[in-house]
Amino acid sequence: MRNNSTCELDPSWWNREKPKALKKSAGGFEKALAGYVKIQPSLRNGVDTNVKKSVDAVLGAIAGSAKDVISEAKALQKTCSDKAEKKDLSNTIDVMGKPLQKALDAVRSEVEDLVSASDDEEEEAGAFGGPSAHGDYIRKLAPKLKKRTYNFALGLKSNDPSEMRFLFHLKKGGRSLGAQLKSKAGSKKFTFGTAGTQAPIGPDGEDESKARTLLLTLEGRKIPGLAKRVKVMLKSMKVASFSKVKIVVDGLVEESGEEDDDTLDTLDLSAIPDEAMEESSGGGTAPDPEGKGPVWDRVVELQRQALKAIVIPESVPLMAAHRLKAAHALIATKIDKATTTEDLKKTSADIETLKETIQQAIKRTVKSEANFEGLKKQIAKMIAELPRDLPPLKRVPTEIAAANDKQKAGQEDAGRTQLLGIISTVQKAGDEFQTQVTKRLTMLVELSDPDGSTDDEKAKLKTARDKITELLTGKDPSWAKLVEASKAIKKLQTLHAKIHRSAAERAAMAHFNAALGGDVGVDNASMATQEGTVTTKQQAFDTARQALETAQALPESTPQEQAARATAIATAAAQLQLAQAERDQALERLEVMRDKRALTDALQAGPLGSDAPKGFSDAATAQLIEAFTKDRKLAEAAMASALMAKDPDAVAANVGALIDQMNGGFAAADGRKLPGGAAAARSYAEDLLRMGGQMGGDYFEDAQAYIAAGHHLTADPVGDGAITDTKERDRKRSAFMADALMAADGTIDPNSAAAQAAFGHLRFSPGTIEHQTPVLNEHIAKRLAMLNDGANRERAQELLNDTSAPTNPVALSLLRKALGKGDADPITDEEAKQVLLGSLLTPVGQNEVGSCFATAGVRRQSETDPLAMMEKLKEIATTGFYTPANGDDALPAITSIRDGDDQLIRALEYSVATAGARQANSIMRRNLAVTFDDGVEQYKEALGHEGTWDAFLEMIGKSSWPRERANIVAAIGAGFTFTYDSGSDSGAAADGSSHSGRFVLVRVTSGAEIRTRAAYVAAITDISQTALGLDPASEKGQAIANLCASDAFINAVAQRNPAGELTYKPWELPGGGFTTTADNALLGGNPSGHQMMAKDTTSQSEGARSRALLEGMLGMFDGRDDSMVSFDTQGIHTFNGLPNHPSLDVLKGDTPAERQANIQTHLIDAGTALRDTALSVPRTQSAYDAFFEAFAEKIKGKGWAARARTKLGTDVPANRPTTGMKPKDVLDHAMATADDALDLIEADLGNADWNKAKLVGWLRGVFKGKLAEDLTHPQFVIADTNWGTGENHTYFVIAPDPVTGEAKMWKRTDPPGRLSEMDEKWLDTQWRAVE
């Protein structure tokens, strides 16, 4: 017998294959096989239990004689010396074993089916009887349906469900069954498919016996309301076997018939397409109305094949084999019952897991049993079944050769181990190939024809799908074809998304036009006309209502009056009813027009247009368009959210479901709805969309779980409903989260139920997300992730364990304020820990008061090493002191902090700032003294005493120069201090920024600030005279005064560089603040500034400076991976650069030339194109409208703007552009239109703060920012400003100015992505990285 000969239950096969050496048993086996052949005709004539018994007997005879064959073959093997003969016997033994058994089992199974089918046919009579008999028929079939999937047909005779008839069969096709129903039960129409059941899933998996859902998978035409109709039918026939009916079409549950009422819509049988009536001889391809069915079937079939191909080797231990078989069976059931692509994905994964498990079992068992040659054959066999070009197979020949070498070298065990490894590799390669094929086929199912696609589009999609299907499932599968299919799928996805988008647009417009009775225009004039109609109808309604009231007031004293009154009332009521209907109709029409207008605007001038600079993917656009047909307002909210979203696709994908939930009142799983009715539900939906856009990730999925659990019904779970201050709200929410994060015993667990519930409230509670804190939430999410790391959690826990209630009054004061306690209230250890943990969960943002030098560092530490910050916060919380990292003396923590702020973080920021300033002061004080000493050395020369100190001393009446010199230096060192002036031209630094921030010398005794040379000369003269004990009015005192005022002396103390420029002038100290000393205080080390861009001394343009800054920054950080680096713009601000922000990736390059070229392409050229390209007409109009909307908002309600508003009311619509314009032209046109109104404002107000020039500047800035928000993409984020709260955060970005085309610096606040121009001073100054 050949190796692996396929076992056939046929004597001719046996005679071909049987070993010649076999004598005694060969005839018996042949006879047994002949018995099987003999019984075949009876099988074809139908199988009953008697026939089945005969078959069992024949199969038993075959099995018995096979044992005889095996026995004889084994006996012969022992005496046989011929190698080929021995092999022949060995192969026979193999085939008589498991392969024969499988063949016999297959026959038994088939006979079982035939018997069952025969039984079904016996019962078929009931299928064609009356309702009672049919009920019996279904009840008998129900238990079988719970075990097997049947073909079925469902016939309809009339609109009456009790006249519907089922016919089930295991073998016969649905069409054939339908034909039977038509001829025997008088059904006029029918549909067909497969019927099964769906079981509830319990702790031990699905329990078929409890299956109560009848699952009808249609292959024939759909019948409206079928699920409900079948349910009513079953009820009328008193069939209680099923409580639910689900209709599955193309793998998706289309109807679930779960309604409680039995009311049915009238079914028009004539409306059911004729195709359903066509009979078929069976087989053939099921109807494929949407191009989904065949592919779905193919995927299912492939999964079945894949599962079937999985064989559990006999070598696997018995118990493991049982488990694997059970898993195998379970997967098979799941495949049968799969109704969605998700189901198929899961079963695909299950198959892979099963394969892996079997492989592991094989590895454990085969190692000790397989011989070297056997393994090699196994490898050869496995490879023969796989595509030859699978990448992992390339190594196999080499590895086999290596295994051979080992065997030859006497290392057979090592060789076997290597072969086992190869088997594993080959198996995995094959599995992986199959997985990839299945995965792609599953993707094809998802790429079915979108609703509303045209025949041409469907044809294109079908062609693409067919090509891919052929590549994946055609003859001669190969890796190359798989790769080709992958590329083709990518193209198909793009094509599909485009078609989906255009189909959605057409479908939406068709939807609106159907409601409007035609393609009604929705321009301003049309909208105004309809609004006028509504007004007219409303007036008519009011008049009719008045008429009714008048009629009701008529006298009714006499019967005649009563009759007249009744008639008048009836007439008026009828008129009122008519008027109401007409008004409602007009209003409804207006609403539809508004819906259409909103979508039109979004398509033409908004982000849904194909020309939108910041548009969405085609798929997301299609989903948003579809949302407009369901709920315009929520669609607009989704669009706005998606524009700023981290994952716009997620927003778009979820808006549809969210609209449905909103319409359902956001009911929890138990049916409880959100209080407050439709308005509250709408508001909640909008808030979820906004927050979801900001949070990204699995936000919407998590929200579903939160809502289903009913958590959203808890009122004000955080307890911040009454808080109005933003920072206080942040603090409250952080504290709430901290409280939940820490258990009663002080341990922290980010995965505890309490922590997860609390974070759920922060993200999803209606009351919480009404006042959204996305930045805070994201910060908390990062902290929770950080604490999920074991080492981090351990360290944080140590810090918490080491935290107890303080005794230091400063620490007590800070904690009391944090907890909202009174001045004398006690603090517990637990409260101290909670405050500390709350601060860890609070994002660091700069307060309105200036603290940028320290805040930048603290924020950076918070983002990059939060536990180091926590350690410092812990010191403050427990001791009231802050110890600088540079080894300097500790200082008491600052307590002058606003009540609503996070007390510990602010205390840290301010303490770091103070420590940095103190260090700077110390350095400057010493510098001043030493420099002054240099000046003192000039005394002799300045006084003309021929270089002898003695003469000088004699002149001033002193004898010990070292002593006098020391006296003067000491007086200088102790006589001055320094204060920081954040900037005179911008007043108090509202945002930590200023124009000329610098230290100023201060005389200690008077507190006077030294800002001029004269003031400095006066101060040092006074100090010198005092130190030397000279009367200022004396000749000697005057000599000192002259000395101090001399150029020679001043030159010495002021210091000059080689170019002769003064570099250190005590009365005009250099600007720049104390970034380095603050960083040194916070982090230690020896930070110093490194210039990225020099101060502008040649009046470069804003564009050139922007470019220089980007080049400098990217050059400095080339090849580095810093996430945050301290930046300072000397004298203005200290913040954190983001040299590796993802938006900068396109600008990076390995060489300066590459970076310059990228900047040229993506920034400079993009800006030029933006400037020089005319906007479309709708976008031009949109920009023009935005200009005047901002203007109207600015002067809204102002009495002095009344004339201007009237003027604008006339001029703005009259001058609305009708052609496309470039951005600058739009601005100029809008400015020209606004000019008269601006003149009127200036004339009527007469206020210097609101003059025309300022308003023009303001309008220009707002216009540019708005236009840039819409048009500039990408925007290059260069730095984190420190400015922000839990609600939003602000970044510095470089992006083109749409009006000038030049690159410029903006600040962008996220959310909502609002851009504001930055003053050019920011780019004019020096930029440094401090590290």
Next chain:
Amino acid sequence: MMPDDLPPMIYSLSAEGTPIVVVGTDEVGSQTEILQSHPDLVTTEQASALAKVVNHFAREFRYEVIEDPAAYEDAYRSQVAAEDADAEFQQGKPRLRDFGIPDFTAILAPHFDGATLVYYARDRYLGIPYRASVAASGDTVGTPSYTPMALSEIR
């Protein structure tokens, strides 16, 4: 030499910028050196002088030894009263109100507590008091440590 005979001292910097103390006409560049030449500094009577020497070599001009606690308290309270109670914190412009008020009764003139020299020093920049202590016995004086005093918030 009796304490009264100690020459006046000047706490200054050398031409190279290192701390020096000029004793009489002698420029002394280290604490050790000055203690060798003037061992009588380590006496109760000379606690203030010793505190100033130790303070200068340890921190140069950063702190000023508080020799008259009552005067310091008066000045402190006057400054607090002069500061704007509603002003916000501003970096580089320290105010006493940013910190709080110390327990003035704890502030004493330089003195010995056993073999430890204890003195209070005013941070010249911040104005707040520190408690400094250093082991001092015989002709050996260590390096002082400076601890900020506990303050109470000014409401």
